[in-house]
Amino acid sequence: MKVNLIIKNAFVMTMEGTGVGMIEDGAIAVKGNTIAGVGRTDEIVQQFSAEEIIDAQNKLIMPGLIDAHIHTGLGILRGVSQDIGNWMQEGLWPFMKHVTAEDHVNGSMMNIVEGIKAGTTTFCDYDSHMNEIVNNYVKVGARARIAELVNEIPHDIGDIPVGELYPFHANIGERKLQNNIKLLEEWHEKEAGRITCMLGPHGPDMMSVELLKEMKALAEKYDTKLHMHVAQGDREIDQMIKRYGKRSIAFLEEIGYLNGRLLAVHLTEATKVETESVAKSGAAMINCSGSIGIIDGIVPPIQEFIEAGGTAALGSDQAPGNNCNNMFNEMKFVSILNKVKRQDPAVFPAHLALRLATIESAKAIGLDHEVGSLKTGKKADLLLVNLQEPSLSPVITEPIRNIVPNLVYSAKGNEVESVMIDGRFIMKNREITTVDEKEIIKTAQISANEISRKAKEDNHKSKSPLLQRMKNEEL
Amino acid sequence: MKVNLIIKNAFVMTMEGTGVGMIEDGAIAVKGNTIAGVGRTDEIVQQFSAEEIIDAQNKLIMPGLIDAHIHTGLGILRGVSQDIGNWMQEGLWPFMKHVTAEDHVNGSMMNIVEGIKAGTTTFCDYDSHMNEIVNNYVKVGARARIAELVNEIPHDIGDIPVGELYPFHANIGERKLQNNIKLLEEWHEKEAGRITCMLGPHGPDMMSVELLKEMKALAEKYDTKLHMHVAQGDREIDQMIKRYGKRSIAFLEEIGYLNGRLLAVHLTEATKVETESVAKSGAAMINCSGSIGIIDGIVPPIQEFIEAGGTAALGSDQAPGNNCNNMFNEMKFVSILNKVKRQDPAVFPAHLALRLATIESAKAIGLDHEVGSLKTGKKADLLLVNLQEPSLSPVITEPIRNIVPNLVYSAKGNEVESVMIDGRFIMKNREITTVDEKEIIKTAQISANEISRKAKEDNHKSKSPLLQRMKNEEL
Numbered sequence: 001m002k003v004n005l006i007i008k009n010a011f012v013m014t015m016e017g018t019g020v021g022m023i024e025d026g027a028i029a030v031k032g033n034t035i036a037g038v039g040r041t042d043e044i045v046q047q048f049s050a051e052e053i054i055d056a057q058n059k060l061i062m063p064g065l066i067d068a069h070i071h072t073g074l075g076i077l078r079g080v081s082q083d084i085g086n087w088m089q090e091g092l093w094p095f096m097k098h099v100t101a102e103d104h105v106n107g108s109m110m111n112i113v114e115g116i117k118a119g120t121t122t123f124c125d126y127d128s129h130m131n132e133i134v135n136n137y138v139k140v141g142a143r144a145r146i147a148e149l150v151n152e153i154p155h156d157i158g159d160i161p162v163g164e165l166y167p168f169h170a171n172i173g174e175r176k177l178q179n180n181i182k183l184l185e186e187w188h189e190k191e192a193g194r195i196t197c198m199l200g201p202h203g204p205d206m207m208s209v210e211l212l213k214e215m216k217a218l219a220e221k222y223d224t225k226l227h228m229h230v231a232q233g234d235r236e237i238d239q240m241i242k243r244y245g246k247r248s249i250a251f252l253e254e255i256g257y258l259n260g261r262l263l264a265v266h267l268t269e270a271t272k273v274e275t276e277s278v279a280k281s282g283a284a285m286i287n288c289s290g291s292i293g294i295i296d297g298i299v300p301p302i303q304e305f306i307e308a309g310g311t312a313a314l315g316s317d318q319a320p321g322n323n324c325n326n327m328f329n330e331m332k333f334v335s336i337l338n339k340v341k342r343q344d345p346a347v348f349p350a351h352l353a354l355r356l357a358t359i360e361s362a363k364a365i366g367l368d369h370e371v372g373s374l375k376t377g378k379k380a381d382l383l384l385v386n387l388q389e390p391s392l393s394p395v396i397t398e399p400i401r402n403i404v405p406n407l408v409y410s411a412k413g414n415e416v417e418s419v420m421i422d423g424r425f426i427m428k429n430r431e432i433t434t435v436d437e438k439e440i441i442k443t444a445q446i447s448a449n450e451i452s453r454k455a456k457e458d459n460h461k462s463k464s465p466l467l468q469r470m471k472n473e474e475l
Numbered sequence: 476m477k478v479n480l481i482i483k484n485a486f487v488m489t490m491e492g493t494g495v496g497m498i499e500d501g502a503i504a505v506k507g508n509t510i511a512g513v514g515r516t517d518e519i520v521q522q523f524s525a526e527e528i529i530d531a532q533n534k535l536i537m538p539g540l541i542d543a544h545i546h547t548g549l550g551i552l553r554g555v556s557q558d559i560g561n562w563m564q565e566g567l568w569p570f571m572k573h574v575t576a577e578d579h580v581n582g583s584m585m586n587i588v589e590g591i592k593a594g595t596t597t598f599c600d601y602d603s604h605m606n607e608i609v610n611n612y613v614k615v616g617a618r619a620r621i622a623e624l625v626n627e628i629p630h631d632i633g634d635i636p637v638g639e640l641y642p643f644h645a646n647i648g649e650r651k652l653q654n655n656i657k658l659l660e661e662w663h664e665k666e667a668g669r670i671t672c673m674l675g676p677h678g679p680d681m682m683s684v685e686l687l688k689e690m691k692a693l694a695e696k697y698d699t700k701l702h703m704h705v706a707q708g709d710r711e712i713d714q715m716i717k718r719y720g721k722r723s724i725a726f727l728e729e730i731g732y733l734n735g736r737l738l739a740v741h742l743t744e745a746t747k748v749e750t751e752s753v754a755k756s757g758a759a760m761i762n763c764s765g766s767i768g769i770i771d772g773i774v775p776p777i778q779e780f781i782e783a784g785g786t787a788a789l790g791s792d793q794a795p796g797n798n799c800n801n802m803f804n805e806m807k808f809v810s811i812l813n814k815v816k817r818q819d820p821a822v823f824p825a826h827l828a829l830r831l832a833t834i835e836s837a838k839a840i841g842l843d844h845e846v847g848s849l850k851t852g853k854k855a856d857l858l859l860v861n862l863q864e865p866s867l868s869p870v871i872t873e874p875i876r877n878i879v880p881n882l883v884y885s886a887k888g889n890e891v892e893s894v895m896i897d898g899r900f901i902m903k904n905r906e907i908t909t910v911d912e913k914e915i916i917k918t919a920q921i922s923a924n925e926i927s928r929k930a931k932e933d934n935h936k937s938k939s940p941l942l943q944r945m946k947n948e949e950l
Contacts, residue, residue: 294820298818342772351950394923398931399931410794466875470875
């Protein structure tokens with residue numbers, strides 16, 4: 001069979017089966033945007049002939065990574081909100097209120113490039129202005145599973161005193177919902193299926209029951225998922241108890257949200273019983289170790305969720321509180337933080353972290369028929385990783401193989417040499433091929449300068465502890 | 476004044492004062508191996524004329540990072556021992572017993588290159604075969620503060636059943652001690668002072684009281700420090716109680732080890748009272764978050780040590796259990812793990828992590844008169860960091876600056892563009908200038924293949940859970 005490309009003589013980590021499905025001296029054949037074959041090099045070169053053959057000796061071919069929860073627009077505010085007690089109101093909002101749609105789009109583009117350079121091929125982007133951000137994914141050529149962030153809260157949420165009930169404005173919710181519907185109508189399964197859309201309720205505390213129910217019905221109508229923050233902080237639980245007299249999970253169960261359509265993001269504050277009830281409902285959990293570690297000092301209950309039989313995935317969340325959008329970072333953190341939580345180094349082995357950034361994540365977000373593993377018929381989303389970078393050297397193959405632990409515990413993302421998405425090299429030898437990286441950085445910087453100028457006055461009025469850190473020369 | 480080099484128009488993070496000592500639009504002048512001046516660009520260009528001027532717009536100049544505890548020789552076994560309960564005996568030893576001196580030196584060279592590519596300029600190397608490893612530092616041109624690992628335990632320690640008292644062989648201790656003395660005699664303050672030496676007792680459980688006392692006397696004679704694992708695991712405490720009827724810290728206090736000469740590494744098992752007693756004694760603590768998180772699932776008590784007034788530093792430890800030797804990794808981990816330990820996001824702010832990898836570390840290891848901050852008269856050990864990498868973009872300077880949190884929470888090490896050690900660029904635009912990186916990786920791989928071959932039979936006899944993981948296709 002004639003194909004476009006064969007990559008051969010590599011380690012191929014398929015992520016098929018229950019482990020990592022490693023093939024030594026493996027190869028992959030790509031035709032159009034699809035994997036035509038995966039196997040041992042001798043098998044593949046016999047079975048296929050190709051226009052182009054890449055010899056990938058000392059390299060690893062693996063599935064592209066899936067970032068199951070990212071707010072790319074917030075890339076524009078990387079690093080403005082850490083090391084403080086109230087991340088959202090004291091750190092983020094004084095800047096956030098001055099961010100325009102254009103700033104959001106510019107930050108998003110930079111964030112997407114950051115992700116690709118660290119091997120992310122599928123972005124579950126969950127943000128405002130998604131009808132504009134989506135064009136970034138078209139330009140870059142990345143796979144995106146996107147949702148518009150819908151809530152009923154006015155833009156000046158940061159000015160509401162901590163602990164006071166958020167006001168809901170039905171007209172705000174309606175406007176945002178219409179944006180989410182527009183996204184679904186115009187973009188779902190477009191760009192040869194590279195773009196798919198979900199519903200994006202912001203959280204059970206951020207909108208009325210009526211709007212939550214309406215979005216649930218829409219998810220059924222469009223046969224897609226609901227991407228939502230759930231039990232994401234004591235702030236949310238406090239709002240739920242004040243408003244409804246019950247905690248988030250019980251409330252969601254009551255309104256029929258706990259089922260296979262739900263991507264429950266964070267579960268930071270979920271008890272063991274609540275975690276198990278979400279897992280057993282068929283809803284997936286998305287775990288953001290880096291972000292929740294930094295902004296809350298908490299290890300979310302992903303280990304418990306998996307033990308209860310749930311399907312889980314990893315996400316990098318937002319740049320003003322992680323501060324990177326790099327799935328290698330997430331894999332290392334989720335493993336070590338759970339070892340530490342249980343005081344047991346055997347907990348959360350490396351292959352599990354890898355599965356949660358590939359095949360398990362694909363299952364969680366409902367794209368496992370297309371991506372998450374290297375298998376004939378799936379989309380050609382794959383990484384070429386240079387095993388001769390010092391951080392991945394030497395390669396040991398017997399009596400045990402060291403590639404998997406080194407990928408999770410040592411790699412930083414820059415070992416990813418080339419990135420293919422939908423059969424096309426989006427990065428080759430560390431160069432992004434579809435957009436101008438330098439120009440993207442410059443454009444984001446111009447946006448940031450303008451936000452910074454506007455935030456300066458507001459920030460000086462605020463009592464953010466970060467202003468004191470600035471005076472102390474700690475920043 | 477005429478100097479060799481001026482680097483100007485940069486952000487300069489001096490690490491002077493109690494914070495990070497940031498100078499916007501800063502510059503640095505370098506003469507020979509020494510910093511001739513640091514300040515605002517306009518001041519520096521007025522005060523100095525230079526043979527070479529580098530325009531470092533959009534870059535950060537910061538002190539080189541100090542890895543205060545690293546076993547570079549173990550680089551050769553990166554990734555052979557993770558996700559198991561007994562890291563040392565079940566994972567490391569089946570390989571370790573087949574590692575020759577040459578393998579050690581080859582692994583060390585690869586590890587040093589890895590460190591430099593992530594901004595490490597000073598290596599506190601603590602390993603066997605240091606009289607040979609030292610030549611790597613000479614060739615590369617890095618700063619090294621080295622100690623020979625001294626113990627009285629035969630090479631087949633891995634075959635001693637867990638929980639059984641280690642046998643001490645005085646002749647083994649004597650031979651290793653002589654190697655440490657040879658190192659001090661031949662290398663201390665050599666290479667224009669770039670190489671300095673310490674005493675390296677392996678741990679209070681690894682040798683007799685007599686040898687420990689002899690090494691303490693030698694530290695006084697040579698006026699240097701004792702680099703030693705202390706309370707590094709339940710295994711050590713078990714040995715101490717069985718042999719002496721007391722825990723490590725009480726024992727060390729009794730034999731006069733708790734004072735300013737001691738670098739106490741790990742303190743994994745130290746209680747709060749023990750931690751405070753070490754801190755108050757003037758001994759320094761070296762904390763290895765990545766390594767201890769992976770091999771023990773524990774967060775060492777560095778926060779408590781600092782609160783008790785102690786001087787602390789960070790180390791990357793060994794590649795078969797971290798698995799990287801990258802101080803950016805250590806900075807992020809120490810901060811997040813301590814936030815999680817206290818469930819408080821305000822704990823361990825970014826600037827503290829940076830100080831512990833620079834100026835505080837220099838104090839801990841006794842090199843703060845030479846390195847750890849950018850100050851006139853200190854050695855020119857510095858990094859040029861590219862702030863236009865996506866992971867460090869955009870740069871915000873008001874009302875607060877985002878560079879420090881992004882360095883600690885987002886940077887991965889590959890943002891370091893150039894590395895100067897002792898006034899010489901050892902890496903320029905990501906290329907190591909003094910040695911052939913590709914050749915080093917190849918040489919390490921050949922060593923690893925040979926170890927792997929020899930270990931195969933032993934490993935198959937062992938009951939290491941890693942063999943089962945290999946069968947399960949998890950590796």
